[in-house]
Amino acid sequence: MITIVVGTNRKDSVSQLVATQYAEILxxxxxxxxxxxxxxxxxxxxxxxLYENVGMNDEFNKIRTLMNDxxxxxxxxPEYNGSFPGxxxxxxxxxxxxxxxxxxxxxxxxISAGDQGAGLALSHxxxxxxxxxxNVLAYRLRIPKIxxxxxxxxxxxxxxxxxxxxxxxQLIKF
Ligand SMILES: Cc1cc2nc3c(=O)[nH]c(=O)nc-3n(C[C@H](O)[C@H](O)[C@H](O)COP(=O)(O)O)c2cc1C
Numbered sequence: 001m002i003t004i005v006v007g008t009n010r011k012d013s014v015s016q017l018v019a020t021q022y023a024e025i026l027x028x029x030x031x032x033x034x035x036x037x038x039x040x041x042x043x044x045x046x047x048x049x050l051y052e053n054v055g056m057n058d059e060f061n062k063i064r065t066l067m068n069d070x071x072x073x074x075x076x077x078p079e080y081n082g083s084f085p086g087x088x089x090x091x092x093x094x095x096x097x098x099x100x101x102x103x104x105x106x107x108x109x110x111i112s113a114g115d116q117g118a119g120l121a122l123s124h125x126x127x128x129x130x131x132x133x134x135n136v137l138a139y140r141l142r143i144p145k146i147x148x149x150x151x152x153x154x155x156x157x158x159x160x161x162x163x164x165x166x167x168x169x170q171l172i173k174f
Pocket of ligand 1: 008010012013014015016078079080081082083111112113114115116146
């Protein structure tokens, strides 16, 4: 099973739209996926789910189980202040590394308002995932100036739609 992680807890995020489009593309290749949006984290996540409270929050435990049970992931990562959102690191810190991350496989998609396409964010996040034992697909997708590429809720610029298809096919084979 592939879980697509929306790497921000910002409401109505563009990352969420990209995740939905990615899920539709995977479906075209016959692959079922589920979307985990970090807006679904408990409101008091940092207090109730980390460190001495790891594993104690039933609401978050369902998310931990989803992560444990998934073999592959897509992380859709918006560029925030030159890197990935802090909530995404806090999310990883609340997981069971051995069950949720080690030995798993993932693809990374970076999006940005500016012209970097979250390139640094993807590098920073790759370092962390590799440390935790997740294998990151070499073809990391950077999508800069995202608003120029979208019509309503979808990326419609053909080159980038093709890149999502290319990456999703690689992830399926990975
Ligand atoms: C806190 C914050 C910091 C941001 N920093 C950057 C940045 O450093 N570079 C950039 O190109 N865009 C930056 N953005 C814009 C997002 O990368 C852009 O809106 C992204 O395409 C989609 O983010 P979203 O999923 O939160 O909608 C920032 C947005 C927020 C909310």
